Amino acid sequence: MTETLTEMLVIFIKIVCALVWLLALTLYLTWLERKESALIQDRLGANRASIFGIRIIGLFQPFADAIKMIFKEDFVPPFSRKFLHTMAPFISFFFVAITIAAIPFGDTLRIGNRTINLQILDFNVGLLFILAMLSLGIYGIIISGWASNNKYTLIGGLRGAAQVISYEVALGLSLIGLIMVYPSLRLSSIVLYQGELLFGFLPKWGIFLQPLGFGIFLFAALAETKRVPFDLPEGESEIIGFFTEYSGLKWGLFMMTDFMEVIIVSTLLTTLFFGGWQVPWLASDGFHFPWGGELLLPHVVVILLQVAAFNIKVFFFCWLQILIRWTYPRFRYDQVMDLGWKLLVPLSLVNIIGTGIIMTI
Amino acid sequence: MIKALGYFIEIIRGGLITTRHFVVNLFYHILKVLGIKTKRKGSVTIQYPEQKKEIASRHRSLHRLMTRPDGKPRCVACMLCVTVCPSECIYVEAAEDPDPEIQKYPAKFIIDLGRCCFCGFCVEACPEDAIRMDTGNVEFAQYSQQDLIYDLDKLIG
Amino acid sequence: MQERANEMIKIFIDEKPVDAEEGTTVLKAAERAGIHIPHLCYHPAFPPEGSCRMCLVEIEGFPKLELSCSTVVKEEMKISTKSERVVEARKAVLEFLLAEHPLDCPICDKAGDCKLQDYYYEYGLFESQFKETKEKREKKLKIGKSLILDQERCILCTRCVRFLKEVTKTQDLGVFHRGVHSSVNIYEGTSVENNYSGNLAEICPVGAITDEDFRFQTRSWFLKEGESICPLCSRGCNILIEYHPGFSRFELPNRVYRIKARENPEVNGFWICDRGRYGYSYLDEGRADKIILNKIEGENVLTWENISEYLGEKINSMSSAKKTSGIALILHTWLSNEELFLLHKIFKKDLKVEKIFFADLPEGEADGFLLTSEPSPNRRGAQEIGFDIKAVDLSTLADGTDFLLAFGPFLSGLFSPKYLKGALSKIKRKVLFSSYSHELNSLFDVVIPVALIAEKEGSLTNVEGIVQGFQPALEPPGESLPEWKVLCDLGKELGMDSKFYSEFPSPETILSEMGEKIPFFKKKND
Amino acid sequence: MSPEFSEKTKKKIEEIVARYPQKEAAILPVLHITQQEFGSISAEEEKLVARILGIKPIRVRELVTFYTMFSRKSLGKYHIQVCSNLSCSLLGAGNFVDYLVEKLGIEPGETTPDKKFTLSTVECLGACERAPCMMINFNYYGDMNPKKVDEILDGLK
């Protein structure tokens, strides 16, 4: 009984930790986005929000934004489908947020004789689960575009759906090669495989085994996030997007979904191609460098190092995505579709075939 | 294919440029946070309410009416500013001054700043140099339109 | 106009052949040919003075530049008004004038229609070389009931002196001292007190004499001019109404700022009297701008569209016997010829109404020049049309009358309100056409705001029998419209000769119809 | 108290007026007589002349201010007019005036406090052959020098 209760408590704590981690990162990603864009553009970025006059380089900005969003008028257009209109952002948010469940943050933690997986749920089909959830998120977009009962939002929604579905194909196909290399759909297994060494010194990370797959996945994932340069569904600056009719917290949810997608993409990139929580040459008892020599570490330190490595990698990809968003101009719609169908899909097929050939050899 | 590769290289280069900006600016920001003064700054931003950009000498800011040595307005209510104003935001009503050397003075001089487009024509047109836009005051935003209607007292004071 | 058509001779102005009347001056001939020669002291009403030297022209065969205002044209005369020498001379004269002229255009009411300014823009445009001190003179001298003299601005054209000498013959102004110290002044203890003093400010080519009535009110360039006829006496002086079209943002206290004389040698020459000049408040003050419905039984709201319907219905509903005895009409002579003609046709000829009265302002005093004693601009017209001008007799008016149609606000000036109320209360239906919101209005069932003479089209017959047409100079305020429109419709409504009324789209057509019917009006209007 | 001419003068004026077809033409002679009789032509005298000639006082004022010989201020017993024009100034009229100014203690245009002398400088008196010349009450004195002036003025006292 107590065992079950403890088990539930552990899972609950894991859920809370993962969500807090996700949401906090989301919040600060908004700040990061502002700051990074400012640095790129020789500006200062948000630095005004303060608490009792303390305004540590604008770190309170996300809170200010949140408060603002909460207190803004939640306007529902009189001509809209009210229920669906209200539901849409939550659908979007939910399906993105839930993907975090399958992401491994670290190796198993041993406290006494209890082992705790640093992963909410260790699915055996984790990868499929993530792909499924990501593709379900499109409902939020489509529903919001349609429920607003506005031509422009509908167009935005349709574009979003078309784009996401198109890239879903490339995304999925790009991962086939990976699954062929690491013969598992279980994310924790994939990460573990990546702990092995290639030629005795190179970590067996996805990037090294599947460079083409990585490229396709990166592009496809960027497109999935619907951010610049693939922001055709929203196109804040000129095209009117699917959430035009939203305001206040509901609009905030869309915004958060956006950033959460960035994080999810980053975690996926980390997990699938950059070894997840793996630190090169770090085994569960310490470092074993390929040139000989060992650095033995206590278990807690190893776990902390792994979690930190995971975070650093995720963080890097977040940074990279923001950099991309502030560097490149938007594609034209036909170019987006061309890129997806005419380049990425064939390339991923080539990747699968190539991987197969290499593996059989 | 080579062309596409060229594009690809350019795309990468673009990313590198933004990255360079990011890194360099970050470096200077960090230096600043550490209190090390450098010639170059990490940003071009002016922190407006605390930091103010120096207003150019020709900048057209809030109007003011000049006065004679005895404090009377220098304006003689010739209404040339009214005539020249493209947004019709000036209203002048003249009255008789007992001093025969002055004769005419503005009993009312109203500028509706809500309509003013700050073209400065009134200053150009004024034959008495009675109106100027050199106060340097650019912060006169108000919560109501009524508060933007400036009368003689406000313009002199 | 009195001049008999002289023989025409041919002269050349600026190498352009021009026909000129024999005996006329070069200036007049040029003006006729559309060539403007600048002049300051010359005024067509006075003999040439020749002192300002602005009108100098070069005439072939004359060694010096000649005055165009006094030189008489001769056959084959070759005149050049724009040669370099002439322009140089003009420039020189302007330089001299401006040397002693204060540069207080900003406070000068004349700025905008100042000849000196105009000529400076046209011929001057030089930098001032005058470094000496200007002569100090009186800046603000009250010389008449509403005139202010600024001796510094005076350029000694002596138009004012000559006006007072030759037109009013009062000689109130004189030129004192000589040389550069010369100045126009009044004799101490006297002032320009006559009914034409306002003309002084108008003929002054600069701002030396300004009008206190207009002083500092506005600037002349804001004003627009409208031609009209003065309705304040039966002379029918031609006037220009100067009104302000207004600012988009700020409200102005009034529309009309001043009245100026309009040249008409047959009627008023170049002048108007002070009564006409300063009495323009009637155009703005107390105007009615909405249809007032005091007592309406069962009807819907009246608009201009259905007034005639309303009136026609009321008149038609009366029994035929009652039509002649039950209807009474109070008219006034501010109505135009056309309106009076329509009224005469409808009520006197067709309906045979007998009770037609005229209510006008009481007689005033004539001044022997332009102002006449009757303050009714179209009395002569009413007589010529066939009205018998009877004063209002309230007991006759009220006796057996069911329907009263009154025009004008003058009724209240003739009778005490109490008496008027008593008499009018006996009448069942009363309709008033008036331009003013007045206490009189409360005594009537319906009050319809109408346009004044300055706001409508039509014609007036002055005391000498001259029929003068006029066009609207101002927009009528609010819902006001001219009476002739409703009268035409009423004629149609009553159905007596509806085709007849349908033919009148404008007062012009009514006047030509009048010419057919009444010989007096035939061709008088052109 | 309005001034009035003596009977003798009135007769004389009538005689003068009779010379001219228009009464107004006699104004200059009459003004001369007035000046002689009253010493100056002030507003009262102007009105008197105007009344006699049946014209408006303003016409009289126009002339009195136009012609330099009429004085609106009362003059001293002896009106010394010194020519300051070319011929006289060539021969030292300027010094001569200075001398008179010093001697009489008055500036040109002023009258001595005892109402005896009025000094004025005038334009050419038409006696250039005797330059520098002066005129005391219409009597010409030519070839002036300080010594001669002393003699003449002393003779007048």
Place this chain on the structure above:
Amino acid sequence: MKEKVLTEHFGLENLYKIDVYQKQGGYRAAEKALKKMKPEEILEEVKKANLRGRGGAGFPAGIKWSFVPDTDKPKYLCVNADEGEPGTFKDRYIMSHNPHMLLEGIIITAFCVGISVAFIYIRGEYEAIALRLEQAISEAYEKGFLGKNILESGFDLDVFVHRGAGAYICGEETALLESLEGKRGNPRLKPPFPASVGLFQCPTVINNVETIFNISHIILNGAEWFIKQGLPKDGGTRIFGVSGMVKNPGIYELPLGTSLKDIIFKHAGGMKEGKKLKAVIPGGMSAPILTADEINIKMDFDSLVEANSMLGSAAIIVIDEKTSILDVLKVVTKFYSHESCGQCTPCRIGNSWINKIVIRIAEGKGKKEDIDSILRLASNIEGNTLCPLGDAAALPILSITKKFRKELESYV
């Protein structure tokens, strides 16, 4: 050297009395004219004599008279004795010496033109002369030379003396008329000329005193003789008034065409106190100035016009080397700005402006451009005014400024 005509008997005592004058043959010409000649003959004679007006403009008197139309209106003769031109004193001189000769001329002129009233407009300052003239007039009335039916010829004439009151402008003929009518002396527009519309709107002859002085001599001695006294185009002698820095200032009756140098150095005795000649104004102040090099010139209308000057009233003002030309200019400009009637703009303001500039230069605050300003302003006045006063002011100012520019520049 030809004989003196006008000033012949000036040495005589009491010449101004009619008895003395008659003894010298006075009023013989009047008698001859009235009794033996017809008006047309007189006019013919005067025309033939080429008597040019002595006032300044030099318009032939006979032609002037012939302009008078034949109307029912009364006609007037105005004798211009308003001698205001600085440097001129001849009229005062001859009138005070021989008033009867003037009256005789008036009688003949009036008879010739058909005038019954003559006014002698004399400047106000000449009170003594006015009295002398009045006395002479009363004497003439007594002797029957004036009044009704003069010398039984049926011709009536009244002569009145009208005193001006100190206005240079009244020497201009139309201003004189205005002044005579009791108005401000503002010149009138011409045409109409006074010969047709003059005093009180009637035809009027206006002549200078000296012109009228000559009439009796023409009648007495004939036109031929008269022309011989002067030049063919310009009959008679001329009275030159010399003033300024000469030994013997005064009037000299000389034939026209006498050289200026002779007049100054021979007749007037040369420069005073051995001073050096600097400049000469040959015809009253309104005549353009002549420098010392230019004095070798014949004094007649045409020669002087050739030298860009004018004979004017033949009043010669001699300026010596010591005199500053700025002072001369100051006096000249002050005079004209003081005497401008104020009617025409260029004269009214231009003269005062130039005067202000000159005063400023004299105060030491002048600038180089000021001299150009003076030239520009003066030439803008010239020819742009109603009456000749504008020209009279502009010409001397222009000539002085041009000819002595160097000296003027030394003051700025």
